[in-house]
Amino acid sequence: MGRMREFGTTVFAEMTALAVRTGSINLGQGFPDEDGPAAMLDRAVEAIRDGFNQYPPGPGVSELRQAVADHQKIRYGLDYDPDSEILVTVGATEAITAAVLALCEPGSEVIVFEPYYDSYPAAIAMAGAVRRAVPLRVDAGRFAFDPAELAAAVTPKTRAILVNSPHNPTGTVFTSAEMEAIAGLCQAHDLIAITDEVYEHLTFDGVAHVPLATLPGMRERTVTVSSAGKTFSVTGWKTGWICAPAGLIRAVQTVKQFLTFTAAAPWQLAVAYALRHELEWVTTLKDALQGKRDRLMAGLAAAGFEVLRPSGTYFVQTDIRPLGFTDGLDLARRLPELAGVVAIPTQVFYDEPGTGRQYVRFAFCKKDAVIDEAIARLGRLAY
Numbered sequence: 493m494g495r496m497r498e499f500g501t502t503v504f505a506e507m508t509a510l511a512v513r514t515g516s517i518n519l520g521q522g523f524p525d526e527d528g529p530a531a532m533l534d535r536a537v538e539a540i541r542d543g544f545n546q547y548p549p550g551p552g553v554s555e556l557r558q559a560v561a562d563h564q565k566i567r568y569g570l571d572y573d574p575d576s577e578i579l580v581t582v583g584a585t586e587a588i589t590a591a592v593l594a595l596c597e598p599g600s601e602v603i604v605f606e607p608y609y610d611s612y613p614a615a616i617a618m619a620g621a622v623r624r625a626v627p628l629r630v631d632a633g634r635f636a637f638d639p640a641e642l643a644a645a646v647t648p649k650t651r652a653i654l655v656n657s658p659h660n661p662t663g664t665v666f667t668s669a670e671m672e673a674i675a676g677l678c679q680a681h682d683l684i685a686i687t688d689e690v691y692e693h694l695t696f697d698g699v700a701h702v703p704l705a706t707l708p709g710m711r712e713r714t715v716t717v718s719s720a721g722k723t724f725s726v727t728g729w730k731t732g733w734i735c736a737p738a739g740l741i742r743a744v745q746t747v748k749q750f751l752t753f754t755a756a757a758p759w760q761l762a763v764a765y766a767l768r769h770e771l772e773w774v775t776t777l778k779d780a781l782q783g784k785r786d787r788l789m790a791g792l793a794a795a796g797f798e799v800l801r802p803s804g805t806y807f808v809q810t811d812i813r814p815l816g817f818t819d820g821l822d823l824a825r826r827l828p829e830l831a832g833v834v835a836i837p838t839q840v841f842y843d844e845p846g847t848g849r850q851y852v853r854f855a856f857c858k859k860d861a862v863i864d865e866a867i868a869r870l871g872r873l874a875y
Contacts, residue, residue, distance in 0.1 A: 498617070504836070510834055511834040514832070514834075515832070516827075516834045517833050519834060520835050520853075521836075522722075523728075524857040526859065528726045528770075529724065529770040532762050532765055533762070535761060535765040536729075547753070552754070552755065552760060553580070553764070554575075556731075557578040557580065557733075560574070560735065560767065561574040562767070562768070568705075572735045573738070577735060578741070579741050580754075581719075581748060582731075582752045587732045588688060591715045591740075591744050592616055593619050595715070596619045597619075597620075597651070602624070602652045603623075605628050605637060607838050607842055610841060612656075622649070626638075628659070630800065633800060634803070635800070636664065636670065642677065653678060655674060655685055655686070655687045656688040659805065660691065660807060661809070662807070663800070663802020663805045663809060664803060664804075672707060675708075675709065678713055684715065685713060686714075686717065687705070687715065690717070690719045690723075690732075695778070696804060697782070701804070704716075714736065715744070719731060720732070724770065724773075729763070731755055731759045781857065787860065794874070796814055797815060807853050808854050808856060809838060819849055820839050820848070824836065832869045833866050835853060836854075838851035838852060839851070
């Protein structure tokens with residue numbers, strides 16, 4: 493297919509295969525090496541043994557849709573009707589893809605912030621739409637966008653802005669002012685916002701996540717996407733959801749029903765339980781991740797990297813130039829030989845790879861012993 497020609501094997505598959513082949517420590521792909529709360533896992537087992545193994549309702553089981561609605565109300569003050577304004581999906585990736593397919597026509601434009609998660613351009617291409625990338629640049633130690641550049645990216649063909657905060661792969665969390673700039677453009681140009689908020693619970697140093705839908709005038713034009721994978725350390729469950737006005741939900745469900753029809757019932761019941769009973773566990777996870785972040789940052793700095801402090805997610809961005817390297821993709825492919833560690837080159841998430849050629853991303857969602865061994869190995873680069 494012509495419009496998918498630019499997409500081959502994902503960098504995550506390439507680097508994970510490289511880690512397996514070389515026996516390297518995988519600090520590339522963002523998956524935790526410890527499971528989520530035990531009671532949630534038990535609830536999934538109970539659901540399987542209790543016979544919840546056939547097709548659940550297409551929109552999702554009612555228990556999970558109600559739990560998501562309650563979560564949005566309690567945490568953010570957002571009211572959603574669980575019967576018409578919430579849709580359960582096979583992870584956030586399906587949610588985003590179905591939303592783009594449903595809401596964007598061929599030739600319409602979708603604004604993304606780069607570096608972007610690699611499924612975004614693929615979803616836009618599948619819809620026959622055109623992506624317009626707005627760069628995040630390092631400013632005062634964090635990745636941020638220029639509001640003027642964002643405004644300049646809007647054209648009469650722009651249909652949607654895809655917003656990811658907390659942001660993968662940079663770890664930045666958009667500020668209230670940045671969210672207000674996005675909201676202002678959406679309202680001024682009648683745009684839909686599709687927000688990827690899968691790391692909504694995993695922010696550090698007291699930094700708050702601000703959902704775009706909470707801003708005045710934005711609930712009615714925002715498709716909010718989240719999932720259980722990162723919140724509860726069950727990335728393999730692929731259980732996500734969308735919160736949006738009923739008309740947008742109907743459009744997305746029309747597409748989603750022909751992609752996967754529905755999502756696995758046992759995981760839905762277990763996630764519903766977790767949203768009601770395990771958010772204290774998530775707070776403990778967040779605190780542990782902040783410590784792991786600091787542990788890895790210190791080790792990377794000692795190894796000679798310039799380290800950028802993330803405010804959320806699983807990831808630390810590093811500038812490789814102090815070590816004498818200039819090409820992140822080349823270094824990532826050589827790193828198993830040089831240090832026995834695998835990382836992700838950030839440049840593959842840009843329309844213009846040169847913009848991010850100096851950055852390499854490391855994941856810290858690993859056991860302390862794994863992080864410590866990786867740090868010891870990376871220390872070889874300093875000599």
